[in-house]
Amino acid sequence: MAQRYNSGLGWADVTPKAGWLNRRHLMMTMGAALAASPALAATGPYSTDEAPNSLEDITSYNNFYEFGFDKTDPAAHAGKLTTSPWAVEVDGLVDRPGSYDLVDLLKGLPVEERIYRFRCVEAWSMVIPWNGVQLSHVLDRVGVQPGAKFVQFTSLARPEEMPGVKAGLLDWPYREGLRMDEAMHPLTLLATGIYGEPMPNQNGAPIRLVVPWKYGFKSAKSLVKITLTDRMPYTTWNALQPKEYGFYANVNPEVDHPRWSQASERRIGAGLFASRVDTQKFNGYGDLVADLYKEQDLARDY
Amino acid sequence: MLRDTIHRGLRPVRPWMVYTLGVLPALLLVIDVFTGNLGVDPVKTIEHRVGEVALQLIVAGLCITPLRRFAGLNLIRFRRQIGVLAFVYATLHLLVWITLDLQFRWSEIGADLVKRPYIIVGFAAFLMLLPLAVTSNNAAIRRMGAAAWQRLHWLTYPAAALAGLHFILLVKAWPAEPLIYMGAILALLGLRLIPRAAPRRMPA
Numbered sequence A: 001m002a003q004r005y006n007s008g009l010g011w012a013d014v015t016p017k018a019g020w021l022n023r024r025h026l027m028m029t030m031g032a033a034l035a036a037s038p039a040l041a042a043t044g045p046y047s048t049d050e051a052p053n054s055l056e057d058i059t060s061y062n063n064f065y066e067f068g069f070d071k072t073d074p075a076a077h078a079g080k081l082t083t084s085p086w087a088v089e090v091d092g093l094v095d096r097p098g099s100y101d102l103v104d105l106l107k108g109l110p111v112e113e114r115i116y117r118f119r120c121v122e123a124w125s126m127v128i129p130w131n132g133v134q135l136s137h138v139l140d141r142v143g144v145q146p147g148a149k150f151v152q153f154t155s156l157a158r159p160e161e162m163p164g165v166k167a168g169l170l171d172w173p174y175r176e177g178l179r180m181d182e183a184m185h186p187l188t189l190l191a192t193g194i195y196g197e198p199m200p201n202q203n204g205a206p207i208r209l210v211v212p213w214k215y216g217f218k219s220a221k222s223l224v225k226i227t228l229t230d231r232m233p234y235t236t237w238n239a240l241q242p243k244e245y246g247f248y249a250n251v252n253p254e255v256d257h258p259r260w261s262q263a264s265e266r267r268i269g270a271g272l273f274a275s276r277v278d279t280q281k282f283n284g285y286g287d288l289v290a291d292l293y294k295e296q297d298l299a300r301d302y
Numbered sequence B: 001m002l003r004d005t006i007h008r009g010l011r012p013v014r015p016w017m018v019y020t021l022g023v024l025p026a027l028l029l030v031i032d033v034f035t036g037n038l039g040v041d042p043v044k045t046i047e048h049r050v051g052e053v054a055l056q057l058i059v060a061g062l063c064i065t066p067l068r069r070f071a072g073l074n075l076i077r078f079r080r081q082i083g084v085l086a087f088v089y090a091t092l093h094l095l096v097w098i099t100l101d102l103q104f105r106w107s108e109i110g111a112d113l114v115k116r117p118y119i120i121v122g123f124a125a126f127l128m129l130l131p132l133a134v135t136s137n138n139a140a141i142r143r144m145g146a147a148a149w150q151r152l153h154w155l156t157y158p159a160a161a162l163a164g165l166h167f168i169l170l171v172k173a174w175p176a177e178p179l180i181y182m183g184a185i186l187a188l189l190g191l192r193l194i195p196r197a198a199p200r201r202m203p204a
Helices: A017-021 A023-031 A055-060 A073-080 A100-106 A135-142 A180-184 A236-240 A285-292 B001-008 B016-036 B040-069 B076-101 B104-116 B118-132 B138-144 B146-153 B154-169 B176-191
Strands: A085-092 A099-102 A114-121 A124-134 A150-155 A175-179 A189-194 A209-212 A223-229 A264-267 A276-278
Touching: A055 A124, A055 A189, A073 A223, A085 A100, A085 B118, A099 A100, A100 A135, A114 A189, A114 A209, A135 A180, A135 A189, A135 A223, A135 B016, A150 A180, A180 A285, B016 B040, B016 B076, B040 B076, B040 B154, B076 B118, B104 B118, B118 B146, B118 B154, B138 B146, B154 B176
Parallel strands: A085 A223, A124 A264
Antiparallel strands: A085 A099, A114 A124, A124 A189, A150 A175, A150 A223, A189 A209, A264 A276
């Protein structure tokens, strides 16, 4: 019963929009004491009670290479992205393959609020209040066949609206993947919004993956295709630099990126004095997901 | 001619004035800090901006000799100031990394210094700049002798190449900017390999 995690309250009930838009400003003028106590209600067992980043933080600091390499490129260029109509193709080992209109794909499924830590492979992190549906519910709806072992996610690659695609910055379209047990895990979300608002374009509108115990690049944005398959799928960063980016990409302070340490991370959002905190294994979700990997050597399956 | 115009225009410019100019990037950063213009991750912005200014000054310093040799433009009296400023910004870059970025986590800083190629390479470049900055004064030239001083200051070349490599090694994928810096540095070093024309012999 996923419904029980939905309190029925939205962000508007606890924080006025102007309040969270201005949180940054308030923090700067009134000092850090305020930052520690924003009026936020934790919703359900999967959400953290850490203070979420402001909408400004979340929407102006993005890695979305379809719009360029710089963190500010997505906010600058994603405005042109057409997100309606939006179809998601579901194919491979499913009972009901086809091209689904986004509205139909999600109709009737419980939209939940999940406040997750988000840890980038570049060693920075944020706390983000997502809205979305569990991926498992969508997969149940399309009917996963017994032979399916993995899920591949394909992002939009539309050169006329995406300068980074046009410039060929990576091998487009962006693709990511999960093992079936990871995909079915209740933490794994298909997010459609942030702070109760529709997903901002620069964050992967209109629908994106969120896998909070893995590095951010696993959480593919602007999904146009979900493929059920019996073999480990092609994933973009893994194909580009296999020694640096593994298929699993679980957050793990014990397994460094070959070029930089993953021992700690800088929490974005407190300005000049954003604190550096120790990185937690599985990004702090170990009690919920560590079992998935108990047979594996995580230094090898990075 | 453009060259002469530049020479004439620069005549009233005293070398120390370069330092005044060199303060501007830092001043702009300070203003941006106080006006909240550095985005949501000001630490990275500051770290990258001072690092990039250092790299730009290193490239500028490398331009002096080829400009004189191939374009007849003589800016040599500003070279010391450019070099010292490059060192100052490289030092700021290192300090921002230790204080605001790594926040004095000495064990992580130590691990990075021995394990991470981009840190090793960047720190090596900084260490090479250190004796150059210390000897960037007339007294040092007199004490060392011009030949030894010049030999020491050839450290500029490996330092520049390592600084360029440092930038390439820390980015994901292949953005153009670090490659452009590296290309410029290698081209400027390459120009120095072009042999000078042998002195013309008088016909017998």
